[in-house]
Amino acid sequence: MPRQAVLIDGKALAKSVTDAVADVAARFTAAQGRQPGLAVVLVGEDPASQVYVRSKGKMAARCGFHSVTIRQSADLSQTDLLAVVDRLNNDSTIDGILVQLPLPTHIDADAVLSAIDPGKDVDGFHPINAGRLASGDVDNPLLPCTPAGIMHMIRTIHGKDLSGLNAVVLGRSTIVGRPISHLLLAANATVTVAHSRTKNIEALAHTADILVAAVGRPQMVGRSWIKPGATVIDVGINRIEDQNLGTSQLVGDVNFDEAMDVAGAVTPVPKGVGPMTIAMLMANTLKAAEARVKREAVPA
Known part of the structure; x- marks a missing residue:
């Protein structure tokens, strides 16, 4: 039987998304005087995770983001990892935080993901963002x-x-x-x-x-x-x-x-x-940056 299926080219679709993100990010940077910022935290030496993190860093640079990769040893304590997350939550140059999974077994991944500021949760794993989606809020930018x-x-x-x-x-x-x-x-x-x-x-x-x-x-x-x-x-x-x-x-x-x-x-x-996963991470980072600008523009 001859092949009949259409091949859905994820690489080409991802490029169309990241090209659009880069265009909007350039306008954001010009208007705000700063780049959208993405921080990726990698704990340990998992080979697949290292490949993913490098790919995310390269794509962030192509999109015109301020990109930071924080590498920590596999024996990092949960307390110290939570301190890293807290510092990034309060870093004005960072709009999106991603803690690369899997984490070492001695660390409670749920506790770490829950500690991320929901507005900077560009993986969309925080219970607040997951709950919004489960309740039908697909307009929440951080899916x-x-x-x-x-x-x-x-x-x-x-x-x-x-x-x-x-x-x-x-x-x-x-x-x-x-x-x-x-x-x-x-x-x-x-x-x-x-x-x-x-x-x-x-x-x-x-x-x-x-x-x-x-x-x-x-x-x-x-x-x-x-x-x-x-x-x-x-x-x-x-x-x-x-x-x-x-x-x-x-x-x-x-x-x-x-x-x-x-x-x-x-x-x-x-x-x-x-x-497409990496492309949507870039889109989420830009959306998080734009949402943060709107939040900060509202008078206290």
């Missing part, structure tokens, strides 16, 4: 970056109003699964969240007009999971080893080749959701 990027990709295929479309989200994490379900609901889709305890999950996935896979299992979603013509968003990033060749490759939660044969549109891995 979680990956779900916001996913919605941007879906809208390139279906537009803003998803009325009449069935969406199935595979995975219920607080980082992707739950927030993307709220965003899909706000766009009028009929949403089902499936997870490890869901019965007949393959058959359920096959009903989806929009299928979001965020489970962390390499190539789990194959041809039989996908409704012909569906839009498939692959959030997974998994490294698999080829024992015969001694090499490895990055794959998603979706079998890409099979999806391309049956779906209507598919995101690749890599160069799919990943670039």
